[in-house]
Amino acid sequence: MKIEFAPRSIPFERRLQTASVLQWVFSFLGLAQCCIVIFVGLLFTRFWLISALYAAWWAYDWETPNRGGRRVQCIRNCIVWRYMKDYFPITLVKTVELDPAKNYIFGFHPHGILVAGAFLNFCTEATGFSKIFPGLTPYMMMLNVWFRVPFFRDYLMSGGLIPSDKETASYILRKPGGGNVLIIAVGGAQEALDARPGAFTLLLANRKGFVRLAIKNGTPLVPVFSFGENEVFDQVENPKGGWLRRMQDRLQKIMGISLPLFHARGIFQYSIGFIPYRRPIYTVVGKPINVEKNNNPSDEEVDTLHKKYVEELCKLFEEHKLKYNVPEDKHLSFI
Template structure:
């Protein structure tokens, strides 16, 4: 394989963009392990009283990721995230007004490998969510596993990330006064195994739990499609039925997280590495679907709202695909 090296005269701005994305990728693939190792070493060192104090704090704070989290406007506004946004670049597209007197459940599609669009738009202030949707506070839902790891849990919550447990979503959607948004990557870990350039397959047909929660709390549903999300990484071939796919699915069931074997470009060369490609991400927030408060929704009511949601998602995709380079003959594939 011929290696394409990065030129030496790259502007400082682009180098800072690469550094911002590099630390973000590191957080996803290695920060949890580093934090756990640091805590163990702290316990075994002369500084063990600090570890004991943190363990006590952890017990007292255990439920915070499921009760709205603990965001930090300072962390969300770091200049690092502006460089992160500009690397791809990421943009947020508004199609309708979302009155802040309601609570909302955003269905984010597709999951992609590392949900870069969801993070950039809903966990930072870089793309201007607050200006586009005044009065709304987004909370990106993440697997509960990550909030059990010392130190990293606090960092994640500072960005507005919260646990994806049902009680966590219910807490956000039931807050009085409105203005709260739960952002869910509906396809979850299984969909990450499908994420590769050109992929338009969404795991959504059998995912109705979020529909039921929206009904229970009368939260308005909003389909969100992130054009370019699947274009950031290549994956090793893992077709359904292959040995690799079978191993990935078993690990996903065991650990609750997906392990896509992805690759794209490196820091000093463009031929191979774990950095995403510099490809634009346009995250389009669709029209809200009004949902009546239904404390005990029937299966028929869930199915009817699910069908309306899929229709709204398809319409959103069809109306905007031509603007973002998707040919007219390409359609979403729901599985």
């Protein structure tokens, strides 16, 4: 393989953008492990009291992630995220006004490899969520296991991330006064195994838990499609039925997280590495689907609303795809 190195004359601002993305990739791939090593390692040094005190705080603070977390605005507004936004760049697009007196569920599609669009748009203020949707507070759901990691859990909560379980979701949607937005990457980690440039296949056909949740709480559903989400990383071919895909599926069932073998560019060269490509992402928020509250919805009610949601998601995709460089002959497919 011929390595294409980056020129030395790259503007300093672009280098800062690359550095901001590098720290984000590291936070996904290695920060949790580093936090565990630091927590355990300190116990065997003269600084053991730091871990001991944190452990006491951790026990006291155990339920905070399930109660909406503890966001830190200075972290959400950190300049690092603005550099990261400009790297791709990432844009948040509003199609209709949303009532801040109501709560909403945003169904985010596609998951992509590292959900770059969802993170920047909803866990930071880099794209101006609070200005575009005044009066709304976003809460993005993430696998529960990450909220059991010392120190890392606090980092996650600072951006508005919360565990992905029914109790936490219901707590957010039942908060009085409205103005709360629950963001669910519906395809989850499993969908990441199909994320690659040009892919428009969503893991949605049998994903109905978020629909049932919406009915039980009478919460409007809002389809969100992030154009370009699958374009920023390549992935090693893993066709269904192949040995690699079987192994990935097995690990996903055991660990709860998927392990896509992704790659893109490097820090100082453009040929190979784990830094995403500089390709634009446009996250388009559709119009809400009104939902009638029913504490005990039937399967038929869930299926009907799920079908309507899929139709609205397809409509959103078809209406905007040409604006965001998707070929006219491309359509969404579902598994």
